[in-house]
Structures are given as structure tokens and as C-alpha cells.
Amino acid sequence: MTATTDLVPYEEALASYDPVMGLEVHVELGTRTKMFCGCSTELGAPPNSQTCPTCLGLPGALPVMNASGVESAIRIGLALNCEIAEWCRFARKNYFYPDMPKNFQTSQYDEPIAYNGYLDVQLEDGTTFRVEIERAHMEEDTGKSTHVGGATGRIHGAQHSLLDYNRAGIPLIEIVTKPIVGAGERAPEVARAYVAELRELIKALGVSEARMEMGQMRCDVNLSLMPKGSEKFGTRSETKNVNSLRSVERAARFEIERHAAVLNSGATVVQETRHFHEDQGTTTSGRIKEEAEDYRYFPEPDLVPVAPAREWVDELRRGLPELPLQRRNRLREEWDVSAHDMQSILNAGAIEPIVATIEAGADSTAARKWWMGELARHANETGVEPGALPITPVQVARVATLVQEGSLNDKLARQVIEGVLAGEGGPDEVVEKRGLKVVSDEGALTTAVEEAIAGNAAIADKIRGGKVAAAGALVGAVMKATRGQADAARVKELILEKLGVTES
Structure with a gap:
């Protein structure tokens, strides 16, 4: 050989x-x-x-x-x-x-x-x-x-x-x-x-x-x-x-x-x-x-035969849970994802955490987003299954809720998740300790927008001239000034309002 x-x-x-x-x-x-x-x-x-x-x-x-x-x-x-x-x-x-x-x-x-x-x-x-x-x-x-x-x-x-x-x-x-x-x-x-x-x-x-x-x-x-x-x-x-x-x-x-x-x-x-x-x-x-005959099989003399009653077998059949493939197909339809995406979720070991996060109040899109994104990355880095990470589906659902309410943006939400994984407490505790809430004070946002426009006059002129895409640079300046704690969409709206431009 x-x-x-x-x-x-x-x-x-x-x-x-x-x-x-x-x-x-x-x-x-x-x-x-x-x-x-x-x-x-x-x-x-x-x-x-x-x-x-x-x-x-x-x-x-x-x-x-x-x-x-x-x-x-x-x-x-x-x-x-x-x-x-x-x-x-x-x-x-x-x-x-x-x-x-x-x-x-x-x-x-x-x-x-x-x-x-x-x-x-x-x-x-x-x-x-x-x-x-x-x-x-x-x-x-x-x-x-x-x-x-x-x-x-x-x-x-x-x-x-x-x-x-x-x-x-x-x-x-x-x-x-x-x-x-x-x-x-x-x-x-x-x-x-x-x-x-x-x-x-x-x-x-x-x-x-x-x-x-x-x-x-x-x-x-x-x-x-x-x-x-x-x-x-x-x-x-x-x-x-x-x-x-x-x-x-x-x-x-x-x-x-x-x-x-x-x-x-x-x-x-x-x-x-x-x-x-x-x-x-x-x-x-x-x-x-070895072949089977090499094992010298013979009936075990000290045990009685097993003869399960058909009624018992039928009862056990009726009591079977929804089996994995059937369940995945059902969830795939409910979540409106492709077969390939569902396979990726299965391979990542994220089905159960996602299901539990949805049950805790998150919508399916947000639950998949966090478990297959930020949390999957942490799981890969630490060599554990997502479900073994030191964060619960209830906590992930709370992060999703804070984002949905506008209290956090995605960047801040990632920092909150990092804090929870580091043992700093639940999402609300991490937000409080790190001061991570989105700046929602219109006055503070307006001031930051005005300062960004004043400091970037050439870009502001381009926007007034119809190049709305250039607003991204001003949004970035405001986000930097607010340490990423502003709502980027609202910042863009304020910039265009101040410059008298309507986005087509």
C-alpha cells in the first residue's frame, strides 16, 4: 500500500x-x-x-x-x-x-x-x-x-x-x-x-x-x-x-x-x-x-427481547417535535430569506439565538443582523458558538429596540454590544456608563451642522450647486464632532435644510 x-x-x-x-x-x-x-x-x-x-x-x-x-x-x-x-x-x-x-x-x-x-x-x-x-x-x-x-x-x-x-x-x-x-x-x-x-x-x-x-x-x-x-x-x-x-x-x-x-x-x-x-x-x-463473523455474535441470554407495543410507538410518533429541516423551511419563509442565507445561519450556529431574540421582542431582520454580523464576528474570534457568548437574546433584543427608538445608531450599538460582552452590564447600563446615547437635542445638532458648514465652505457650495452626494463629507464632520452619537439621517436632513437644497 x-x-x-x-x-x-x-x-x-x-x-x-x-x-x-x-x-x-x-x-x-x-x-x-x-x-x-x-x-x-x-x-x-x-x-x-x-x-x-x-x-x-x-x-x-x-x-x-x-x-x-x-x-x-x-x-x-x-x-x-x-x-x-x-x-x-x-x-x-x-x-x-x-x-x-x-x-x-x-x-x-x-x-x-x-x-x-x-x-x-x-x-x-x-x-x-x-x-x-x-x-x-x-x-x-x-x-x-x-x-x-x-x-x-x-x-x-x-x-x-x-x-x-x-x-x-x-x-x-x-x-x-x-x-x-x-x-x-x-x-x-x-x-x-x-x-x-x-x-x-x-x-x-x-x-x-x-x-x-x-x-x-x-x-x-x-x-x-x-x-x-x-x-x-x-x-x-x-x-x-x-x-x-x-x-x-x-x-x-x-x-x-x-x-x-x-x-x-x-x-x-x-x-x-x-x-x-x-x-x-x-x-x-x-x-x-474485522468482518461480522469475527465478532462471534450470539443472542444475549441475560436480557429479554424488546417488543414495543404498536400503541406506544404510535404515541411516540405523535409526540415528535417539529424536525429541524421542516422547522428551518418554516423559519425561512417567515424570515423571508434565501436557502443560501438560511444555510449560512445554520452553519454559524445562530438559529436558536435568533429565534430567542425574536421571541424577546426584536424583529427578524434586526435579530439576524446582529447575530450574523457583530456577534458572529466575536464568536469566530473567540472560537465559540454564538449562543455561548456572554450576551443573552434578551439583551440583543434590547439593543435592537434602542436602535429602533433612535436612542442608538449602528455604530453606538456595536459599542454597547462590546460593553455587554466585556461584562460591563446590560445594554442600558453600558449606554449610561459610556455615555453612548444618540444626540437628539435639535439645538446641539443644529450647532454642529452650522459649524461643519462654516468649516467646509467649498463643499457647501458644491451642495448648493446640486451635488447632493457631497453632503456625505459634512455628515462625516458632524458625526466626528458628536463622537458618532448623532443620527446620520437627521444630520443630512439638517444640512440640506440649512443650505436650502431639496434631495430629489
Whole structure:
């Protein structure tokens, strides 16, 4: 196999091969207790403090199913347009798990709780791509391994490893797509859009916070290439535990370039797991990928089958919230924005802050303006989501109201927002402390206008001669004199009045 540094340029790879993807997304459910025991799932506890004989796999301990986990699984399946099994069961997935003390994972194999669904996703240009869902099944998470020593933080080169079993047994839903074909050069974009839409759906259902940076949601990117015109899938690689939307896209793109290089050289792609390196945007080999039979699946003898009543499933279906794509389409119509603009709002993570700001009294145009402008800039500079900024939607709505009332202009409003973000208090406090109110005293404004005209006689003559556009220079002089605290539109009106000019 070629080294990972040997790549075929992306466009060249797509000229010869068609990519085939499969995405496996693991979601940690936000239940209070683990999937098969009563141990807490709360984050941040000391290592191995949230364990019991059941999740440690001690002899004689028996699992009991978490009903809330089953309900969450069904709701996810319904939201993904899946069929819900009338009868299914768990199985044991066997291989050496250093971070799973039972040495097997309780999962579902050939009898998932949900299957045969789809999720429609919108791409950057507003087009919709349907991703078919193979299955969504229940299982438990493994513990956490910390490899000590070495330069990479991985097991290779480490001096020793530490194991924390607090996470072992936390409920997981694994959502597996059918092979994604036909995306062509947009395959990486489709991968990112799918995981993004799935994350929004999971959050809307309230079954998980789905925070990828915390491992609550992670994606395995399966990818293979087949020569143009072929219908036979190539050998796949599986890039494991990719934990950001950007990385999902980059991993898919890198693997396309790498696979093409391997195939062009006449070598054979190895079926293996791979690690994604965020700092370099590359993948490296992990281990040879097992087939299903290598896991020696067999039905879990200590758990009863799951047979959800149809009445319960129908009740859960009726209780589903408005799903993200439907909601965005509704908001897009209400806000009268383009599909591209709505996608930009989604990408910026600003939908919820904007909605909350509108609910606090701002109109949609003002709410979008501040969250997608000044606040988006601050969010980018600080590396956080807009909703995590130290300013509330109520405060943003108050800034919008002050602008609408004429108490602030846009320049002053930006200073108010800066003050709120700096912890100087709410908008009204910042206005008071910094003395930022618009100068509305007609006498003071008239004096400033007269001084600007007197100090710029040549410009004033141009305006009298019909060059109204030259008034901008006088407006600027007045704004400077008032430290930006005048209403520019009113200043222009006063200038033209004083010069006896009517704007056509």
C-alpha cells in the first residue's frame, strides 16, 4: 500500500473513480443511568467512581434494560423515517476490549430496533440529498483508555495505559447508513451535511446534547472507490471516531485521494480502520478491519427481547417535535430569506439565538443582523458558538429596540454590544456608563451642522450647486464632532435644510 503522503489530486481522483460512503454515527443518550445498570452517567466524576458489579462484568451480576434508553431509540428511529421492529433482541459482540471489562459489548446485531429509513439533508447551494438509513440499533459504550507516554497519545509508543470505566455501559444509539452512492465530487460535503443534520435532529428530540467535541456524538467514515462505469464496490476503509463536522468532510476527502493513489499504483486497498489526525487532515492505519463473523455474535441470554407495543410507538410518533429541516423551511419563509442565507445561519450556529431574540421582542431582520454580523464576528474570534457568548437574546433584543427608538445608531450599538460582552452590564447600563446615547437635542445638532458648514465652505457650495452626494463629507464632520452619537439621517436632513437644497 502506498504511504499516506502519496495522494492523487481530488479532481483527478473523481475523474477516474466514483466514491461510495457509509457513515456510522454513535450517539450517547442523555439518560440519567447506564443502559443495563443504575450507575450514574454524569460527566466529570473521578475515574472508576461510577461503576458497579454489572457494568464491571463481575460474576453473577445481571443486566436490566433502561426503559428510557429504549424510548429514545424508538423516537430516533421514528424521526429518521424508520420502521420500528415489533420484536428485537440484544446480542453479545465478542473480541478483546481492554476498555470493556466484560470483554464483550452488549449490542444489537441482526435484529435492530429501527431499520430502513432515510434523512433528507440540504447542501450548501440549497439542493436536497437523501441519505438512506440501514439501521439504528441500541448498544452500550466502552470505557475510556488514556495512553501515557509517547508523543501521540495513542497506544503505539505509550509506556502504559490507564482505564476509566465510568463511561462503560452508557447507552448508545448507532445509526448506520446504506451505501451512499451518486454524490460524486460532493461526497465529502454530503457526509458533513448528513452528520450536521443528524446532530440537529438528535438535539431537537432532546435525547442527547450531541456535543461532538465531548464525544457525545462521533462518526466512523467508511469509504471506497469504484472505477467509473463499474457497479462493484471497492474495498473500504473505516476512519474511526471523527469528532467534528469539519473533520468528517476532511477525512472523506483525504481517503478519496489516498484510495485513488493506491488503486492507480496497481496496489490493493487494505480493509482496515484508520485514525484521523486533526492537525494534519490525514489518516493513518489502525488495525485490520474485522468482518461480522469475527465478532462471534450470539443472542444475549441475560436480557429479554424488546417488543414495543404498536400503541406506544404510535404515541411516540405523535409526540415528535417539529424536525429541524421542516422547522428551518418554516423559519425561512417567515424570515423571508434565501436557502443560501438560511444555510449560512445554520452553519454559524445562530438559529436558536435568533429565534430567542425574536421571541424577546426584536424583529427578524434586526435579530439576524446582529447575530450574523457583530456577534458572529466575536464568536469566530473567540472560537465559540454564538449562543455561548456572554450576551443573552434578551439583551440583543434590547439593543435592537434602542436602535429602533433612535436612542442608538449602528455604530453606538456595536459599542454597547462590546460593553455587554466585556461584562460591563446590560445594554442600558453600558449606554449610561459610556455615555453612548444618540444626540437628539435639535439645538446641539443644529450647532454642529452650522459649524461643519462654516468649516467646509467649498463643499457647501458644491451642495448648493446640486451635488447632493457631497453632503456625505459634512455628515462625516458632524458625526466626528458628536463622537458618532448623532443620527446620520437627521444630520443630512439638517444640512440640506440649512443650505436650502431639496434631495430629489
